[in-house]
Amino acid sequence: MGCGVRASLDFFFNPRSVAVVGASRTPGKVGYELLRNLKEFYKGIIYPVNPKAKEILGLKVYPNLKSIPDEVDVAVIVVPAPKVIDVARDAGEKGVKGLIVISGGFKEVGPEGAKLEGELIKVVRSYGMRLIGPNCVGVYVPKTGMNTLFLPPDRQGFPGHGFIAFRSQSGAFGSAMHDWAAMRGLGISKFVSYGNKADVSDEELLLYFRDDPDTYVIAEYIESVEDGRKFFMALKETTPYKPVVILKAGRTEAGARAAASHTGALAGQDAVYDAAFKQSGVIRAYGMEDLFDLSLALGLQPPAKGDRVAVLTVGGGSGVMTADALNELGLKVPRLSDETVNKLRKVLLPIASPYNPVDVTGSAVDDHLIDSIEILLRSGEVDAVVWLPYYMVPGITPELNKRFMKVVKEVFRELGYPIPIVGVATGGEYTAHYAKEAESMGIPMYISPERAARAIKALVDYGRWLSRIKELDSYLERYMRRIGL
Amino acid sequence: MGCGVRASLDFFFNPRSVAVVGASRTPGKVGYELLRNLKEFYKGIIYPVNPKAKEILGLKVYPNLKSIPDEVDVAVIVVPAPKVIDVARDAGEKGVKGLIVISGGFKEVGPEGAKLEGELIKVVRSYGMRLIGPNCVGVYVPKTGMNTLFLPPDRQGFPGHGFIAFRSQSGAFGSAMHDWAAMRGLGISKFVSYGNKADVSDEELLLYFRDDPDTYVIAEYIESVEDGRKFFMALKETTPYKPVVILKAGRTEAGARAAASHTGALAGQDAVYDAAFKQSGVIRAYGMEDLFDLSLALGLQPPAKGDRVAVLTVGGGSGVMTADALNELGLKVPRLSDETVNKLRKVLLPIASPYNPVDVTGSAVDDHLIDSIEILLRSGEVDAVVWLPYYMVPGITPELNKRFMKVVKEVFRELGYPIPIVGVATGGEYTAHYAKEAESMGIPMYISPERAARAIKALVDYGRWLSRIKELDSYLERYMRRIGL
Numbered sequence: 001m002g003c004g005v006r007a008s009l010d011f012f013f014n015p016r017s018v019a020v021v022g023a024s025r026t027p028g029k030v031g032y033e034l035l036r037n038l039k040e041f042y043k044g045i046i047y048p049v050n051p052k053a054k055e056i057l058g059l060k061v062y063p064n065l066k067s068i069p070d071e072v073d074v075a076v077i078v079v080p081a082p083k084v085i086d087v088a089r090d091a092g093e094k095g096v097k098g099l100i101v102i103s104g105g106f107k108e109v110g111p112e113g114a115k116l117e118g119e120l121i122k123v124v125r126s127y128g129m130r131l132i133g134p135n136c137v138g139v140y141v142p143k144t145g146m147n148t149l150f151l152p153p154d155r156q157g158f159p160g161h162g163f164i165a166f167r168s169q170s171g172a173f174g175s176a177m178h179d180w181a182a183m184r185g186l187g188i189s190k191f192v193s194y195g196n197k198a199d200v201s202d203e204e205l206l207l208y209f210r211d212d213p214d215t216y217v218i219a220e221y222i223e224s225v226e227d228g229r230k231f232f233m234a235l236k237e238t239t240p241y242k243p244v245v246i247l248k249a250g251r252t253e254a255g256a257r258a259a260a261s262h263t264g265a266l267a268g269q270d271a272v273y274d275a276a277f278k279q280s281g282v283i284r285a286y287g288m289e290d291l292f293d294l295s296l297a298l299g300l301q302p303p304a305k306g307d308r309v310a311v312l313t314v315g316g317g318s319g320v321m322t323a324d325a326l327n328e329l330g331l332k333v334p335r336l337s338d339e340t341v342n343k344l345r346k347v348l349l350p351i352a353s354p355y356n357p358v359d360v361t362g363s364a365v366d367d368h369l370i371d372s373i374e375i376l377l378r379s380g381e382v383d384a385v386v387w388l389p390y391y392m393v394p395g396i397t398p399e400l401n402k403r404f405m406k407v408v409k410e411v412f413r414e415l416g417y418p419i420p421i422v423g424v425a426t427g428g429e430y431t432a433h434y435a436k437e438a439e440s441m442g443i444p445m446y447i448s449p450e451r452a453a454r455a456i457k458a459l460v461d462y463g464r465w466l467s468r469i470k471e472l473d474s475y476l477e478r479y480m481r482r483i484g485l
Numbered sequence: 486m487g488c489g490v491r492a493s494l495d496f497f498f499n500p501r502s503v504a505v506v507g508a509s510r511t512p513g514k515v516g517y518e519l520l521r522n523l524k525e526f527y528k529g530i531i532y533p534v535n536p537k538a539k540e541i542l543g544l545k546v547y548p549n550l551k552s553i554p555d556e557v558d559v560a561v562i563v564v565p566a567p568k569v570i571d572v573a574r575d576a577g578e579k580g581v582k583g584l585i586v587i588s589g590g591f592k593e594v595g596p597e598g599a600k601l602e603g604e605l606i607k608v609v610r611s612y613g614m615r616l617i618g619p620n621c622v623g624v625y626v627p628k629t630g631m632n633t634l635f636l637p638p639d640r641q642g643f644p645g646h647g648f649i650a651f652r653s654q655s656g657a658f659g660s661a662m663h664d665w666a667a668m669r670g671l672g673i674s675k676f677v678s679y680g681n682k683a684d685v686s687d688e689e690l691l692l693y694f695r696d697d698p699d700t701y702v703i704a705e706y707i708e709s710v711e712d713g714r715k716f717f718m719a720l721k722e723t724t725p726y727k728p729v730v731i732l733k734a735g736r737t738e739a740g741a742r743a744a745a746s747h748t749g750a751l752a753g754q755d756a757v758y759d760a761a762f763k764q765s766g767v768i769r770a771y772g773m774e775d776l777f778d779l780s781l782a783l784g785l786q787p788p789a790k791g792d793r794v795a796v797l798t799v800g801g802g803s804g805v806m807t808a809d810a811l812n813e814l815g816l817k818v819p820r821l822s823d824e825t826v827n828k829l830r831k832v833l834l835p836i837a838s839p840y841n842p843v844d845v846t847g848s849a850v851d852d853h854l855i856d857s858i859e860i861l862l863r864s865g866e867v868d869a870v871v872w873l874p875y876y877m878v879p880g881i882t883p884e885l886n887k888r889f890m891k892v893v894k895e896v897f898r899e900l901g902y903p904i905p906i907v908g909v910a911t912g913g914e915y916t917a918h919y920a921k922e923a924e925s926m927g928i929p930m931y932i933s934p935e936r937a938a939r940a941i942k943a944l945v946d947y948g949r950w951l952s953r954i955k956e957l958d959s960y961l962e963r964y965m966r967r968i969g970l
Contacts, residue, residue: 173800176912221802249805254817262802288803311743315657317706317734320740324743359747392641394513426662427641428641428642450771
């Protein structure tokens with residue numbers, strides 16, 4: 001894993017100082033809203049730039065970039081497109097390292113905009129700067145507070161620090177997903193919406209995320225990539241180390257038509273993308289929720305060594321639905337050996353079902369789930385587990401998650417390798433509270449069996465890929481270290 | 486639509502008085518928890534029965550059913566299985582109309598339990614009573630407060646009154662879905678979990694819901710039905726009037742195996758069910774969330790007259806994803822005529838896309854969405870609409886939903902028929918607030934394009950079915966009356 005990409009892009013995500021060129025005094029304008037968000041989140045120094053203002057939001061304003069007395073790592077530019085070139089030249093003179101051009105009015109509006117974009121690239125390159133955008137919402141990094149998103153916090157939530165790096169070709173979708181992730185309690189390491197991708201490329205960002213220690217999994221929404229071959233090579237260099245989940249839109253005739261008028265993506269290329277994803281170990285997501293469902297599982301859990309899945313449930317019906325969902329995805333829900341069935345029978349209630357699904361029933365207490373998971377993990381007969389703890393039933397106590405995780409880790413330590421576990425918790429606030437607790441301990445929890453089954457499928461597929469390229473064992477070793485075993 | 490079934494089962498859902506036989510003083514026991522919930526919700530008279538207690542939860546306790554001085558409509562029975570027969574006989578002598586037997590220990594535990602269940606049925610029939618259960622969680626009716634669920638309200642939420650009748654063969658799944666529905670803000674008209682189905686049958690409950698004026702749509706979770714032919718006939722008598730959505734579990738080999746050990750459902754019958762559903766106009770759901778997603782759409786919106794869908798969006802990427810999702814389900818996202826495109830172009834921003842998806846862009850204001858929906862609905866080129874309002878963007882105001890619905894209703898009035906609309910609102914609290922408002926006005930709102938597309942598919946499929954049996958026009962007429970047009 002080289003360090004070149006990491007060093008060359010890091011200032012965008014962790015700048016020591018940021019200038020906002022086009023800062024505005026008028027609430028509602030992008031130049032105001034962006035500055036307000038940045039001020040609220042960012043921990044470094046901010047230099048608003050506007051020749052007509054002295055102070056905005058309590059910050060001293062500079063008439064231009066050159067008049068700023070200190071170094072500027074990143075200039076965020078929100079002035080109208082025709083003025084961007086001059087600002088970029090100023091930035092170059094000033095020694096700014098990177099530009100994030102929020103402004104639209106470039107390639108996406110036609111030939112004249114494309115010409116402007118060409119000039120912009122020339123200026124950027126001539127000064128050795130880097131550029132994200134134009135026509136984008138930029139970056140958001142919870143850890144450093146770097147934030148160029150401009151929707152007001154009363155309309156859009158911002159997720160906290162986490163392990164998912166998220167890249168979106170669509171700014172609006174990116175914002176909406178931030179908002180949703182914040183409510184869902186999902187954290188992200190870095191977000192980039194890179195608009196027209198005039199300079200910093202698909203593959204550079206991918207490799208940057210690969211080398212980013214805060215990122216465990218890379219989630220992307222794309223409609224097209226600029227250079228398919230380079231991107232494919234970068235994917236192959238990434239997936240041995242970190243899972244990549246891609247939601248590629250424009251899969252159908254209508255979708256491709258829509259993508260063409262949205263980002264100018266070429267229609268009819270989906271089969272090419274699909275083949276490239278398959279040959280580079282990419283996990284493909286098929287929807288908005290799916291993208292984050294799968295990323296959550298791949299970020300928190302290890303890949304599976306095989307496709308035999310055990311279902312451990314408190315609710316019989318949910319066990320049936322889970323078995324259906326797993327089977328429909330081509331995964332096995334195998335019958336357990338007589339030996340394992342007998343071991344389970346000994347620890348369970350007489351009305352419980354010791355087969356697979358293991359149904360401890362609504363009369364269960366914590367011990368039934370804990371004893372069962374130990375037997376299942378030690379059996380050598382399962383490669384992954386879906387558990388459905390039904391926190392709401394009378395016999396389940398608030399101690400369940402802690403005790404469950406303790407046993408799971410003990411078994412992993414003895415086995416010397418991990419077995420992936422995902423959970424299902426259907427319900428309201430009480431259930432959501434304990435589901436969140438389980439997630440904070442490393443087990444992704446889904447609202448329905450069907451979503452948990454898709455998560456397991458992703459872990460099986462990624463394990464199969466790593467196994468094929470002979471990287472599974474080293475990945476699992478790194479995973480064990482990461483969870484402290 | 487006959488009235489026989491309605492009259493003969495109504496006391497279960499709207500009883501004037503309820504006895505709880507096996508009421509307990511001990512918190513944590515079913516006989517206590519159930520009584521506490523009933524007392525909190527139920528508006529009629531409650532008679533706890535327990536020979537060893539004088540008062541529980543402030544209610545006078547009776548030693549047996551016969552000692553209750555007034556009439557008893559329903560006896561809820563939670564005593565151990567071997568004692569249930571005697572209680573049932575007492576109830577018969579007392580003139581009780583219906584029994585809800587929560588207690589397990591009958592057919593589901595083996596031959597001896599089955600014998601006990603046979604005796605119970607004999608007693609029930611000999612007195613002309615009706616029986617829900619045994620081995621069930623019973624009923625919940627928000628409107629009357631009739632509630633035999635026993636999970637404590639601090640662990641499980643209860644949904645308010647709404648238009649979805651929900652029947653579940655699994656008690657735990659039923660409870661979990663209540664909890665989830667309460668948090669999601671979905672209302673239900675009636676809930677039944679009928680366990681072993683010893684007396685009141687699948688088809689009776691279906692027809693009861695068909696004739697229930699509070700129910701607009703019937704949602705069912707089943708693993709099997711007792712009498713397939715009778716159920717099929719009842720479905721055919723129901724779907725001309727109300728949509729029926731069924732989540733049938735045990736679809737796969739592993740699922741069928743699990744269902745067999747859960748409720749004794751016969752394996753390998755899924756193809757038979759599938760054919761029966763197709764031939765009776767049932768909309769089949771394929772997951773927990775799907776069951777309620779589809780029911781919400783079918784309850785709130787009219788069926789579609791065709792499969793041409795327009796997408797009206799504020800976010801370009803979400804528009805692409807919606808087009809993909811619709812196309813993948815076999816629905817059309819047609820190109821609009823030049824005439825319609827020109828009309829749209831006139832009312833939209835220059836950067837907007839007037840094709841299908843109609844992308845008003847993140848710079849849009851309310852008027853762009855309102856003018857567009859009017860043009861689309863009047864065009865004669867679309868049979869259904871997915872709109873993605875992105876409440877979070879600066880130009881969209883809190884007045885959008887009201888103004889949008891006003892225009893929609895005006896157009897429907899002029900056209901003389903309705904066109905289904907469902908929405909997508911991805912985001913956090915701000916977005917959820919306005920999505921909920923839109924739902925309260927009749928437009929179901931989903932968190933993702935993929936789920937909205939499935940809802941549209943259900944509306945198209947149901948429309949196709951009604952058209953095939955020549956009931957579409959009369960259904961649409963009733964729908965117009967229901968929404969006051």
